[in-house]
Amino acid sequence: MKVHNFSAGPSILPKEVMKKAAKAVEELDNSGLSLIEISHRSKAFIQIMDEACSRALELTGLQNKGYKAIFLQGGASLQFLMVAFNLLEKKAGYVNTGTWSEKAIKEAKLFGEVIEVANSKNTNFNYIPKGYKIPADLDYLHLTTNNTIFGTQIKEIPQTDIPLIADMSSDIFSRVFDYSKFDLFYAGAQKNMGPAGATLVIVKESLLGKVTRVIPSMLDYQIHADKESMFNTPPVFAVYTSMLNLRWIEEQGGIEALGAKNKLKSNLLYKEIDRNSKFKGFTAKEDRSEMNATFNLADPSLSEVFDTLCSTAGISGLKGHRSVGGYRASMYNALNIESIELLVNCMQTLEEKH
Ligand SMILES: *Cc1c(COP(=O)(O)O)cnc(C)c1O
Numbered sequence: 001m002k003v004h005n006f007s008a009g010p011s012i013l014p015k016e017v018m019k020k021a022a023k024a025v026e027e028l029d030n031s032g033l034s035l036i037e038i039s040h041r042s043k044a045f046i047q048i049m050d051e052a053c054s055r056a057l058e059l060t061g062l063q064n065k066g067y068k069a070i071f072l073q074g075g076a077s078l079q080f081l082m083v084a085f086n087l088l089e090k091k092a093g094y095v096n097t098g099t100w101s102e103k104a105i106k107e108a109k110l111f112g113e114v115i116e117v118a119n120s121k122n123t124n125f126n127y128i129p130k131g132y133k134i135p136a137d138l139d140y141l142h143l144t145t146n147n148t149i150f151g152t153q154i155k156e157i158p159q160t161d162i163p164l165i166a167d168m169s170s171d172i173f174s175r176v177f178d179y180s181k182f183d184l185f186y187a188g189a190q191k192n193m194g195p196a197g198a199t200l201v202i203v204k205e206s207l208l209g210k211v212t213r214v215i216p217s218m219l220d221y222q223i224h225a226d227k228e229s230m231f232n233t234p235p236v237f238a239v240y241t242s243m244l245n246l247r248w249i250e251e252q253g254g255i256e257a258l259g260a261k262n263k264l265k266s267n268l269l270y271k272e273i274d275r276n277s278k279f280k281g282f283t284a285k286e287d288r289s290e291m292n293a294t295f296n297l298a299d300p301s302l303s304e305v306f307d308t309l310c311s312t313a314g315i316s317g318l319k320g321h322r323s324v325g326g327y328r329a330s331m332y333n334a335l336n337i338e339s340i341e342l343l344v345n346c347m348q349t350l351e352e353k354h
Contacts (some may be wrong), residue, residue, distance in 0.1 A: 006329045007317030008148055008292060009170065010065050010190040013241070014248050014334045021195075021241040035240055046321060048236075049229055051227060052243035056200055059246060059255055060172075060179040068225045071239050072199045076188035078167045079101065079199060083142065083165055083184065084108035089211045093117040093138040093162070097154075097352040098125040098147040100167060110141070111213075114316045117141065124324070125150040127284035134160045140183070146171035146193065149321040151294030151328065152287040157167050157181045165209055171251055171291050172200070174333060175259040183207045192291070192332045194242030197235040203296045249333065258333050265331045266290040278302065278351045282324060296326030305354055309346045318343075 005012040024035040028044060038045055053069040062069075072078070080103055084092065088111045096102060096119035107254060108114045113139075120130035125147065133249040140163040146153045148170040157164070164227055165181040170191040179185070184203040190196035202220065208222045217223050217231065224231050229239075252258055273295045274283045282294035297303055310318055329343060 001295075001314045004313075004315050004336070005317055006315060006331070006339070006343070008191070008321070008328060008330045009188075010196050011192070011317075011330055011332050012334045013194065013245060015036055017241065017244045017248050017334075020244050021237070024240060025237070030160055036237055038236075040230065040236055045236060046141060046228075046230075048240050048243055049234065051325070052239050052246060053229065055243065055246035055250065056202060059249060060177075060202060062179055062202060065180060067202055067204050067302070069200065069202045070221070070224045071234055071242075072201055072224060072230045073197065073235055075196070075199055076186060076224070077216065079167065079186040079201065080104040080107040082201075082219050082221065084114075085112040085213070085215055085219050086208065086211060087140050087163070087165070087184070088112040088114075089139050091115065091133060091135075091138055093141045095119070095129060095132070095141070095143050096121065097128060097144050097152060098150045100147065100149070100169070101142075101144045104142060104167060112139075120152075125152065126282055128154055128287040129150050130156075132158075134158060134162060136162070138162045140165045145177075145185075146174075146289050146291050148292050148330075149323060149328075150287045150325075151283050151292045153289035153291065155287070169291070170330075170332075173246075173255055173258070174262050174291055176256055189238055189242050194245050195238045197238035200240055200242070203241075252333075261337070262290045262331065262333065265335065265337050266293060267338065268340050269293050269329060269331070272347050275350050276347050278306075278354070279347060282326065291331060292333070293329045293331065294320060294324050294326065295329075296320075302350065302354055306350050310343070311350055313342055313346050314345055315339075315346065 056069040057063045091113040093115050094105045096116050118132035120127050120129050142165045144167045165180050166185040168185045169187045172187040186201045189198040265330040273279050280296050318327050320328045
């Protein structure tokens with residue numbers, strides 16, 4: 001039976017990407033060697049890393065604009081502290097839109113003054129704060145563009161002259177976006193880019209080198225940028241598979257085509273959530289994420305029935321995060337509209353029969 005993977009992360013990747021990645025683990029491009037047994041300093045791997053970095057810049061429209069793409073390890077969670085270590089001299093601002101922002105704030109506080117410019121805590125983060133004042137004396141303002149757990153997404157980037165930093169772990173490469181408004185953004189690979197183990201950081205080089213503290217080499221963006229992501233051994237499999245997925249995105253027509261597909265998918269699901277008397281959406285409508293839809297049953301006692309309907313249909317990974325409950329349908333780039341149609345069918349069956 002075909003399984004429809006709605007998991008929030010690690011999550012769905014295109015089948016053809018996984019096939020090619022699996023093949024390269026056996027043998028990379030008729031070299032007689034596996035991808036995971038060659039030197040990361042071999043010509044073959046340097047080419048892979050170069051292609052991954054330049055594709056990331058190209059897809060985000062940042063090629064030749066003073067930005068550098070680097071692949072690191074440690075997940076988005078290490079970026080919570082690296083951002084502050086490298087950029088926070090006196091004071092930084094954070095918009096707190098949920099669990100991941102809170103974790104970023106906690107780490108940043110180790111390095112300087114941190115102010116929460118706005119938050120949506122009072123309603124369990126079910127909306128994106130807007131129209132807040134941004135103090136003029138911040139070293140940077142940090143946003144989480146898509147809140148994977150709560151299912152909200154920033155649609156409009158705040159206007160400011162202060163350097164903007166973003167955690168884009170769960171919506172990078174998913175929509176047309178003016179990436180050049182950001183001075184640095186990062187994403188753990190395992191949501192919309194590749195397997196766990198690699199983190200993509202795209203940084204405007206002019207942003208670096210301004211803090212007075214000494215930065216340990218492994219945590220220094222400048223060193224990783226200067227060494228072309230090869231300061232130490234990179235996670236070769238995760239980088240290679242991410243590169244294959246970036247190629248796949250290009251083949252699909254780039255972010256524009258995928259963004260349109262993602263809109264169709266999420267519209268279809270949200271329309272059903274609003275229409276179906278058995279379900280309630282969790283977030284404010286204008287802030288709904290195109291990547292992660294969060295919703296609950298109007299009558300929670302129907303959960304067993306609905307779960308069985310879904311699992312019988314081959315739907316996997318729909319359980320909501322413990323801090324929201326209910327359901328979360330993650331609809332990353334590789335998920336096809338047929339999977340959403342199937343979920344909508346299950347929701348309609350529940351309404352008709354129960
Ligand atoms: C998953 C996620 C993280 C954590 O990523 P790790 O790679 O596990 O550290 C951080 N931010 C967002 C928005 C996420 O979705």
